[in-house]
Amino acid sequence: MENRSMKGWLYLLPAILFLGVFMVYPLIDVFIYSFEEGYNSASQTYFGVGTYNYSYVLHDPYFLQAVKNTLILVAITVPVSTGLSLLISLGLSNIPKLRNLFQTVYFLPYVTNTLAVGLVFMILFRKTPYTDGLANLVINFFGGESIDFIDGPYWAKMFVLCLYTVWVVMPFKILVLTSALASVNETYYKAARVDGTSRSRIFFRITLPLISPTMFYLIITGFIGAFKAYSDAVALFGTNLNAAEMNTIVGYVYDMLYGDSGGYPSFASAAAIILFVIVLTITCINLLVSKKHVHY
């Protein structure tokens, strides 16, 4: 028995080593840094231990701005992208003919580079001395005033960021949802049809419950992904996100690590731990809710 468990651990060793060195150790390290005040990574020294880092971060207007931005982003993009993906997947599964073509088209953004797509969005929305951008041309056509979406008012910038995020995350969701819809056994629909079930009732009472595990998987990963947003904002607004009022929590952590003159790893660690706590809480809530509503 002893021998066997030794063997088992031996098999697990590569994975444990890898995860330990690259995941668990850094996590613990970050947790420790977050309580070490004024840690300097070059000299490996710090002044003292306490909660000052947290207090600083929580009182930093840039951090509060980043939290606000991230929360807005999460609250808007997760439901919108999931809902839209569901609609599109339903549409896709109801058109037999051009289904493969459209499936490919909808999947394209997934394999496109984030920064390249960001550039395209910038061209669509940016106002320059030469042109107001395609989006403004459309607004002008309907008689509206030109808006600078990249350097203009806060809500305009947030709108572009949300739109961009939704657009980027949808392909994966559509892919997963179309296969979930296709895996629902055809005879359930036949049985429902014979019983004269209306289309909406079939959707809410049969289709949705049967794909609910997939839906909750997408919502949970969607929340986590949106909380970790950073590169999308950089792609649209450049690296100086604080100036653009468009920073996210991950962006704030990054700025604190590598920002002006060497950075502040202690503050970055504290911010990272706060993000971790937020994501953990939301995920736990999600799982609790899903237990009530997901069947199987």
Added chain:
Amino acid sequence: MKIVLEHLTKTFPGRGKNAPDVKAVNDLTFEIPDGKLVGLLGPSGCGKSTVLNLVSGLLKVTSGKVFFDDDDVTNIPAEYRGVGIVFQNYALYPHLTVEKNILFPMENFKGDKKLSKQQMQERALAAAKLVQIDGLMDRKPAELSGGQQQRVAIARALVKQPRVLLMDEPLSNLDARLRLQTREEIRRIQRETKITTVFVTHDQEEAMSISDLIIVMKDGVLQQTGKPQEVYDNPANLFVAKFLGTPPINVFHGCVKGGKLMLGDDVIFKVKHVEDQDVWVAIRPEGFLLDKHGCLHCQLQNVEVMGRDVSIVATHPAMEGESFRAIIPSTTRVDDEAATVSFVLHPEKVLPFSKADETRIDAKLV
């Protein structure tokens, strides 16, 4: 309610370019009388499930008509036909309890058919009691055995009080013992509810044992309809004769020559008013009687004792296939050391068929 099918045809487009259309159901005409339990029988791929789907309205007919009593329902969609279906895999909604599954069809009622919550629950309970699952109302389908799921499916199909009950291979997912039990159960439920019921099966024993009427199909074409015993005794063609009965009927090459029916050199019967020709002669296993002076002389291969009866495996030069099987009562003593064995034949169990088109030759054998 009576179901009438008139020249019903269903074609499916062939796969691939220039592939011909597949005729799943070909010019089917028959009538199912009110309140009967009817077995739609045939080998797999013969179009029997397609017929069921055409009757239910889940598939659209290519040509022909479907009547329920005098109503032409050919172009009425499935939801307005008032049919209940029990699917082969039962199609119980896995996320709903047994009770909610049974309630589901009633919750779709609209207008003056709409029921109050209490009425629905009463009817659900009545249906559950009919199929004896009223103790399982709070379970989910995954927590039930195959037989219990089957009953729930029947209750769900019956609860909306359909005009017609359709069952697609209702027993195929059950084990052998449960199958026997459930087919009795289906018979009982049908008798109690008096709903016209059509069930599809490829198992002839199943169809014969509980149906009032069987309909035999092959390759989308109707072969014969009738009471099970009639079809068994008087098959219209060689296919029906071969398809019904276990062990299967024994087929011999025979010929009619000068008013005599011959198997090889053995003259087995005299026939009148039949022209000289080559024929198939099919003999039911129970049509053989052991007799030393019998007209059919065979080589004995094996004697299998089954308890209730004895089956004799033997060969004959005119035989189609390797050997044939005769079943005789176990009270008859058989000498299993003997090399040859002779039989007299029961004239009603000997069925001649034309070699040209395999149809039955109606001739009196003496």
